[in-house]
Structure formats: structure tokens, C-alpha cells
Amino acid sequence: MTNSFLPNQGIIKNVKTESSNTNTFTFAFSDTNLQKEFSCVPGQFIMLSLFGAGESAISLSDTSKKDSIITTIRNVGSVTNSILSLKKGDYIGIRGPYGNGWPIEKMKGKDILIVSGGMGIAPLRGVINHVRKNRKDFGYLEILYGARTPEDMIFTDEFDKWRKTRKSRLELTVDSMPVASQFECQLGLVTSCFPRMKTKTKNSIVLICGPEIMMRYAAKCLETIGFKDNQIYLSLERRMKCGIGMCGHCQLGSKFVCKDGPIFCYNDIKPFIYPL
Amino acid sequence: MNAYTIEKSSFKILLNRFLENYTVYGPTKPGEDSTFDEIKSISQLHLDYVSTVLPPKKFLHPPRESLLKFNNENGKFTSEEIFNDTKIILLGVHPCDVNAILKLDKFFSGDYKDPYYNTRRKNTVIVALNCIEPSEYCFCSSMDTGPYLKEGYDLLLTDIGTKYLLEIGSNTGKKLIAGLKLKDATENDYNEKEKRFKLMKNKFKKYINTSWLSKIVRENTDHEVWLDLGERGGVAGSFPCLSCGSCTFVCPTCYCYDVYDKMDINLKSGKRYRELDSCQLLEYASVALDGNFRRDRKDRIRHWMMCKFGAAAGKINSSCVGCGRCIRVCPSKIDITKVAKVVRGG
Numbered sequence: 275m276t277n278s279f280l281p282n283q284g285i286i287k288n289v290k291t292e293s294s295n296t297n298t299f300t301f302a303f304s305d306t307n308l309q310k311e312f313s314c315v316p317g318q319f320i321m322l323s324l325f326g327a328g329e330s331a332i333s334l335s336d337t338s339k340k341d342s343i344i345t346t347i348r349n350v351g352s353v354t355n356s357i358l359s360l361k362k363g364d365y366i367g368i369r370g371p372y373g374n375g376w377p378i379e380k381m382k383g384k385d386i387l388i389v390s391g392g393m394g395i396a397p398l399r400g401v402i403n404h405v406r407k408n409r410k411d412f413g414y415l416e417i418l419y420g421a422r423t424p425e426d427m428i429f430t431d432e433f434d435k436w437r438k439t440r441k442s443r444l445e446l447t448v449d450s451m452p453v454a455s456q457f458e459c460q461l462g463l464v465t466s467c468f469p470r471m472k473t474k475t476k477n478s479i480v481l482i483c484g485p486e487i488m489m490r491y492a493a494k495c496l497e498t499i500g501f502k503d504n505q506i507y508l509s510l511e512r513r514m515k516c517g518i519g520m521c522g523h524c525q526l527g528s529k530f531v532c533k534d535g536p537i538f539c540y541n542d543i544k545p546f547i548y549p550l
Numbered sequence: 551m552n553a554y555t556i557e558k559s560s561f562k563i564l565l566n567r568f569l570e571n572y573t574v575y576g577p578t579k580p581g582e583d584s585t586f587d588e589i590k591s592i593s594q595l596h597l598d599y600v601s602t603v604l605p606p607k608k609f610l611h612p613p614r615e616s617l618l619k620f621n622n623e624n625g626k627f628t629s630e631e632i633f634n635d636t637k638i639i640l641l642g643v644h645p646c647d648v649n650a651i652l653k654l655d656k657f658f659s660g661d662y663k664d665p666y667y668n669t670r671r672k673n674t675v676i677v678a679l680n681c682i683e684p685s686e687y688c689f690c691s692s693m694d695t696g697p698y699l700k701e702g703y704d705l706l707l708t709d710i711g712t713k714y715l716l717e718i719g720s721n722t723g724k725k726l727i728a729g730l731k732l733k734d735a736t737e738n739d740y741n742e743k744e745k746r747f748k749l750m751k752n753k754f755k756k757y758i759n760t761s762w763l764s765k766i767v768r769e770n771t772d773h774e775v776w777l778d779l780g781e782r783g784g785v786a787g788s789f790p791c792l793s794c795g796s797c798t799f800v801c802p803t804c805y806c807y808d809v810y811d812k813m814d815i816n817l818k819s820g821k822r823y824r825e826l827d828s829c830q831l832l833e834y835a836s837v838a839l840d841g842n843f844r845r846d847r848k849d850r851i852r853h854w855m856m857c858k859f860g861a862a863a864g865k866i867n868s869s870c871v872g873c874g875r876c877i878r879v880c881p882s883k884i885d886i887t888k889v890a891k892v893v894r895g896g
Binding site for chain 1: 664772813824
């Protein structure tokens, strides 16, 4: 019986600063065979262990590289705080990947609307880059990204690339702008972009990830505009201790967010995320 | 398979055989209440019990256990699994608790296998004991999990007066009693068992109508009863829930656990533990930046009730077996059978 609780040793190959409290880490398993076997899709997550500090569920922010595991981590608690102190060459425990991933197959041939808030852009970055790379498989690509301040925005060096993508649009919002922003962004919540939205309700799919309160409002607004519940997909955050549907913490109605999700069709989970 | 009888006064023969190769855990009565504990001699064994405070789950899915040892050396780490492979016999387990173990077996052997639970389970022999007297809280008869056991035992005891009927349920059970001088069971013994079963069935004071219950609960997440139960005056004579978590800790099918690391004093080595957790506690669904997905008591008690009615993620594998322990320990006198009735609409 393989022990799914046992993390494998990984090494940090690179650390990139995204914002004052957020870094993108590039890992690889120390065991090269394990790394070769590792395959993941956008939207999945891994369990990162720092022995002594604990274990956390962290989403993959880039799934395109075969030889590495890439995550973007914000310092929000004791485990992530410890991980943020790690440098290139340090070791970390990794198990996974877990979860289902974004519905890439269902998205083919459709317009894609991406609504993200704060760190919610991390699990969506993989899907954005997948759509950009396979441009002709998908329709219009619209990215709406909101953060607290421009300094809290991550992947800022990729905005230009995203903007230059054929048949696409990127709109950024911030709650407040204490200092002038280096890139063009509007004041307001991410939902305030909806009136200017180019994506039509017909033949489109919406992917949302962000704080749950933002997702609830976004889903409600989209519903009002005319999007159907089964067009909307959300990536949920829950407390997770095992990642494999056994510790119980991530339960949502009759689903485990770790095993049956973290990405759900709005249709399936509506009663359990307190629709407005 | 064959069945035998053994005089109650000779039960020592059976116990001594068990003790030859196994650590035996059975019901004992150190005070007012019965509890499962290690049995080393016949004088400690108290088979004539109604229910225990904690279910025998504690031997298979312990309140706290270590998962692995780790050692951080120059930034690198090594980790080593910790397994417990003691061979144990759970003696005198009532049908509700055996059914709970069968549920946990399925739960921990789903898409992913839990190596810790399954290692212990593989080394566990169940000598079950049919019930002769329900407590005022029991309702296994309406959950189809008792009072007589149908499956899941290696050996099964039934009190038929001055002796026990001893039925064999597996090869392990058969081997365990091989060579003992036991009397073959007669038709009379079986008739006695049947007679007692019929008498027993009518003694239950509590009842749940389970048909469609999980669906009803799933479709009534906004029912008044949850607010009554969690925040207002309670339901059917109970007080509002205190979120103490007692129900989850005594429940034989509650599986939820927390995982945490504990460093040794040298700050290099340590252990990763898991510990039973409770969905009734506020921290259970909390996340970073002060997020909490079940901040209200009504959401927490609703979640537990849904889980016990088979409507949560554990599905039927974490649902109620009717042991009545939660009713007994609840300081607010919340009665799951009454809640089910209110949700169902009478």
C-alpha cells in the first residue's frame, strides 16, 4: 500500500519575487524519476510540507514545464510564512498533484471570461497561458483581475504579453491606489468591469477564482447579466489537511473540495456557497 | 459455518485462547460507565454492558496518532512512516459499533487508501456480541445496524441465558477457536436466539424514519430547524447547540482529523501527528486571513446532521448507526432522532 501521506523531497530551483509578500517558487523532485512521472493540469494543487511548520495546499501557477513544479505563494499563515523564507537550493516536501483542474475540454471553441481576485489569479495563470499557447482552439479571451492595491498585483511582468494576445482583453481593478500605478488600472471591485465586458453570454465559459465573497458577488452578477449556472466554474478555497478526501475539513455539501474539486460548476454547489 | 455454545462460567477458556496471540480490548466497568479497555483477565471483562462512552473506533482510528518521524539536517529532511502492527481482538463489540467499523473500512479504502487505518484493521479480529437490552438512547433497529449482527464479524456471541451461542463468521474466527472443547450448537440454541431477538426488537424507545432522509436533508439546507438548533431555542425540547463537539467525539463513524507537526527540543527532528477534529468547532473550517466557511453554529450543526444522515461528503460511510451516544452526551439535550423528524415534517 503506498502511503499518500508521505511527502517526497523536492528542491527549490528558483525563487521570483512577485510582490512584497508573494513569491513564485520553481521546485523539482530530488528523485528525477518522480519528476518525469509528474504530470499536472491547470487548476490542480499540491501539498507542500515544511517539516516542523506543517503542510499546506498550494495551487499550481504554471503547468507547462515538464521538468518543474511551479507555485505562487503569498505569506498568509504560519506554513506559508516559513515557505517564503526559503531560498534557491533549499528542500521542501511535496505530494500531489491533487484535484480536478479547469474544464479545458469544455472550454474549446468557446469564448473564455476569466474573473480573478487577489491570489485567485495564481491557479488561473496556467489556464490563461494554455489558451494563449493554443489560441485557435478557443474564442475570445477576456481577463478581469482585481486586487487591493497595484502593489498586491502579481504576474505584472506578464500583463503586456496577455494584452498583446490576439482577440483578447485584460482589465485590472484595485480597491485603492495609495501610490500611482505603473500599469493602467481602474479603481473599483472586479465586478465593476462587467458593464464594459466584451464576452457574450452565448457560447462562453466563465472561470472564477478569488476570495469566496468576491466569487459569490461575481457569480450573482453574471447570473443577472444572463450567464447560465452551468457556464460558470469556480475554484474554491477550503481548509485542507490531507488533500485526498479523508480529513473531512474541505467538505462542501456532499463533495470534498480536494478530491471532487477544487473546481466546481456553479450549478452543482450553489446551495452551499450561500448564493446572494 | 459451524456454531458452538459456551457456558458463561467457562468463558475464561475462550478469553485465554484469545490472549495467547492477541492484545484483547473489551468492555470493562471501572466506574458507573462501561468503557473499552485492555482485558488481561476474566475479572476485568464486563460483557453485560449496554453502551460505552467512546466507541471502539478509538483502537482503529485513534484520537491521536503519529504518522511520520522527520529529521531536518542541513536543510534536507528525511521522513519515516510509523506503523502500529499489534495484533488485536476487539471483544464484545455491539452490532452498531461493528457496522460503524464496516463503514470506516469503506471510507478509508476509497480512491486513496489510508495505510494507517488499514494496517491496524488488517491486524484486528472482531468478536462481536449481539445486544440483549437497548439503552434509552439506542435506535439501531431503525438504522438496520442492530440489535443483531448480520455481517462483519469473525466470531459472534449471543447471550442465550446461562450460555453464549458462538457463531463463526470467518476463517480467522474458525482458526481462533480451533481445538477448544466447545459444544455444538443445537436447534434449541438457535430458537432461543430468535426468541430473544423478537423480544429485543420491541424494546426500542427511539426511532428514525430513514427513507429518503439524505435527499430530504440535502434539499432542505435552508430549513428553519437549523437556525432553531444552532442559534435559537433548540428543537423538540432541546437547548441550542453549544458547539462543544461532544457528539463528534463519541460518534463511531466520525472520521475527521487535523494534521500537525511537533518539533523535538533539538529543533531538528519531530513527528507529524493526526488528531481527531470536530466539525462543531469554529476552527474546523477556518482558513487564512480570518476566513471561515462555517462561522455560524447553525452551519456547523447542520453539517454534522447532514453527515450523519448520509448527505455529506462521507456519504453512507460516515452516516449514523443508531448507537445513541450523541444523544446521551449532548449537554443541550439535542436528539438526532427528533431533528430527523422535524426536518422530515413530522
